[in-house]
Amino acid sequence: MLRLDADLAVRLTVRRAGEPDSSGRCVVYWMQRAQRATDNPALETAIAAANELGVPVVVFFGPMPSFPGANYRHFHFMMQGLADTAERLEARGIGLVLRRLDEGGLAAFCLEAHAALVVSDENPMREPERWRASLAGELRVPFWTVDSDVVVPSALLEREHYSARTIRPKLRAHLERFLVRAKDRRVRVSWHPPRGMKSLAPRVETLDQMPLDRSVQPAPGVAGGTTEGLRCLRKFLREGLPGYSARRNRPEVEGTSRLSAYLHFGQLGPRAVALAVSAAHAPGVDREAFLEELIVRRELSVNFVKFNPRYDRLQGCEAWALRTLAAHARDPREHHYSGRQLEDAVTHDPLWNAAQRQMVRTGWMHGYMRMYWAKKILEWTRSPEGAFEIAVRLNDRYQLDGRDCNGYAGVAWAVGGKHDRPWGPERPIFGLVRYMNAAGCSRKFDTKAYIRAM
Ligand code: FAD
Numbered sequence: 001m002l003r004l005d006a007d008l009a010v011r012l013t014v015r016r017a018g019e020p021d022s023s024g025r026c027v028v029y030w031m032q033r034a035q036r037a038t039d040n041p042a043l044e045t046a047i048a049a050a051n052e053l054g055v056p057v058v059v060f061f062g063p064m065p066s067f068p069g070a071n072y073r074h075f076h077f078m079m080q081g082l083a084d085t086a087e088r089l090e091a092r093g094i095g096l097v098l099r100r101l102d103e104g105g106l107a108a109f110c111l112e113a114h115a116a117l118v119v120s121d122e123n124p125m126r127e128p129e130r131w132r133a134s135l136a137g138e139l140r141v142p143f144w145t146v147d148s149d150v151v152v153p154s155a156l157l158e159r160e161h162y163s164a165r166t167i168r169p170k171l172r173a174h175l176e177r178f179l180v181r182a183k184d185r186r187v188r189v190s191w192h193p194p195r196g197m198k199s200l201a202p203r204v205e206t207l208d209q210m211p212l213d214r215s216v217q218p219a220p221g222v223a224g225g226t227t228e229g230l231r232c233l234r235k236f237l238r239e240g241l242p243g244y245s246a247r248r249n250r251p252e253v254e255g256t257s258r259l260s261a262y263l264h265f266g267q268l269g270p271r272a273v274a275l276a277v278s279a280a281h282a283p284g285v286d287r288e289a290f291l292e293e294l295i296v297r298r299e300l301s302v303n304f305v306k307f308n309p310r311y312d313r314l315q316g317c318e319a320w321a322l323r324t325l326a327a328h329a330r331d332p333r334e335h336h337y338s339g340r341q342l343e344d345a346v347t348h349d350p351l352w353n354a355a356q357r358q359m360v361r362t363g364w365m366h367g368y369m370r371m372y373w374a375k376k377i378l379e380w381t382r383s384p385e386g387a388f389e390i391a392v393r394l395n396d397r398y399q400l401d402g403r404d405c406n407g408y409a410g411v412a413w414a415v416g417g418k419h420d421r422p423w424g425p426e427r428p429i430f431g432l433v434r435y436m437n438a439a440g441c442s443r444k445f446d447t448k449a450y451i452r453a454m
Contacts, residue, residue: 002052002117007178008045008146011153013122015136016143020053024116024141026191029059030106032128034121034148034266035081036226037088039182042121042146047094047185053116056191057094060109061202062101063210068127069396069403071213073363077224077400081267082202084225093190098200100210101131107138112197115141121148121266124306124405149263150299151271152178157299160307162318163419164292167300175295179274219363219400222261229262233276241282245289251355251366252449257290258364260401263298270294300419301409311408314388317416324422324431325384331428335380339390342377351438351447352376354454356394361454363400368444370395374414375436379429388415 002020004012020027029046037043043059050057061082063075086096097113099105110118120132122145136143147153152174161167193199200206236257240247247255262268277290310316314325337347345356355369365373374395378387391411396402412418415433422432441447 002049004045004048005183007180008041008048010156011041011147012045013145013147013155014142015132015145016139016141018142020049020117021115021141022053023114024053024055025114026050026055026116027053027057028110028113028115028118029057030118030120030135031059031061031085032121033123034269035061035078035085036267036269037085037092037094038184038226039269039272040121040266041148041182042119043094043148044183044185045144045146046117046119047187049117049119051185051188054189055116056189057187058113058191058193059089059094059096060106061096061098062105063098064101065210065212066102067403069393071216071397072207073216073218073398073400074403075207075210075212076204076218077222077261077363078265079202079204079207080224080228081226081265083204084227085267086202088226092184093187095191095193096199096202097193097197098202098206099198100200106135110139110141113194117141118143120145122146122154123149124154124302125403126309149266149270150302151175151274151295152299154299154302154306157303157307161300161303163421164296164300167303168296171296171299179271179278181275182269182271216397220361222363222400224261224265224267226262226267229259229268232257232259232262233268233273237276237280237282241277241280241286241290244282244286248289248293249368250445251369252446252453256367260404260406261364264401264404264406270298298406301405304409304412304418305405311405311412312392314385314412314416316408317412317418320422321417321431321433324426324433325416328429328431329383333380333382333429336382337380339381339393342380342390343394347376347380349376349438350451351441354451357454359394359398363398365399366450368441369450370410371414372436372438372441374411375430375434378415378433384415388412391415 027046027050034040034042046057089096152171274294277287305311308316345353355365355373359365374391377391381387395407417433420434423434426432427435
């Protein structure tokens with residue numbers, strides 16, 4: 001049995017048991033979510049195993065053009081990131097092979113490359129979980145997955161947590177152990193691709209050959225990749241972190257990190273970001289406020305998706321919220337809009353329209369506006385179930401960080417009171433689900449400046 005450090009072993013799930021193939025020629029790392037060459041526990045696990053077996057590591061990446069909700073905007077950002085990651089992997093002596101997953105790529109590749117062992121990262125969402133289960137059935141060598149995109153391994157939380165209040169002490173209790181600098185191991189045997197081994201080039205032009213939904217174009221002025229993500233992080237540490245706790249709820253000013261897309265695509269790992277923020281020269285109150293979002297809120301979302309199979313439907317919300325929303329489902333709506341009207345940002349509310357435009361044009365909506373945006377969809381559509389569905393669809397389609405645990409938890413919070421509590425007085429449509437309105441926004445920030453900017 002291969003020996004692994006305790007900090008990697010605790011993140012590991014064995015999907016297909018057994019001994020690595022002793023005649024194997026490499027360890028294959030099937031990179032899915034953690035699309036980076038550093039601070040990546042799955043990659044480090046692959047390297048540790050490969051070093052012990054005396055073979056190289058090759059990363060397999062399989063883009064899936066038909067991934068639900070994904071379009072050219074997402075793929076463009078992702079491919080920019082892969083180009084960067086390929087260079088960083090090469091500098092470490094690790095190969096990258098890129099083939100379309102829907103063309104049967106992975107199991108065939110493992111045979112072709114003569115894999116001794118296959119390692120992958122984790123993502124609790126339904127579709128990638130299905131792919132992993134299917135691969136486990138096809139492989140003849142062991143298959144391990146490593147929980148790489150959370151600070152605290154999500155299995156240690158054991159069950160679905162009710163709220164930030166209940167998960168916070170559990171996460172905090174593990175931080176001393178897990179919020180530590182990553183060890184990037186030296187690769188003992190470098191990868192040299194066998195003659196004739198096919199791979200697509202990791203560059204944006206490769207997307208021209210793929211049948212992608214091109215109706216959403218790349219976000220202007222935003223570039224994917226670890227290098228670009230680290231640049232944004234450094235800028236945020238200098239200019240955004242001091243004052244973050246006060247500014248983060250002011251959508252009209254640049255107050256937050258805008259790291260969510262880099263975290264979503266795994267181009268940055270949450271541990272490296274958290275360590276950089278912890279060590280930054282900024283007031284403690286700002287560092288704490290940021291770590292609350294990055295660790296507590298983000299890992300609460302991962303916990304929700306991992307343990308709640310109905311994470312992308314209203315039915316995944318608590319019984320009190322379902323009851324109160326059902327009791328008010330037939331309340332008259334003063335304004336009613338179709339999904340199309342919402343998508344086109346043609347409501348009576350300039351603040352909501354501005355938020356929708358920000359998302360469609362830039363691929364990112366400010367966090368405070370996301371709350372208001374989703375709550376108004378509940379108020380202006382026919383049913384809470386339908387509101388949930390529209391909010392998820394638009395969020396996944398336009399946000400660069402969409403199709404993420406945070407998105408499902410965010411919509412569930414806004415529409416279905418998830419991770420929240422009942423709020424009186426009982427109101428039309430919302431019942432006891434927390435309500436927001438434009439007047440409340442105006443008291444918090446300069447809504448006119450935000451509307452003008454969008
Ligand atoms: P910062 O304020 O700089 O926060 C740093 C990081 O902490 C973020 O990048 C994110 O990873 C995490 N974080 C911040 N706020 C939250 C939160 N409320 N819940 C969980 N994690 C958080 N986030 C996504 O990553 N993808 C989504 O699709 C998404 N959709 C949302 C939809 C709705 C309706 C709501 C209410 C929230 C949604 N969020 C989503 C959460 C949050 O709004 C964004 O993560 C944040 O605004 C991203 O901007 P930032 O990186 O500048 O955030």
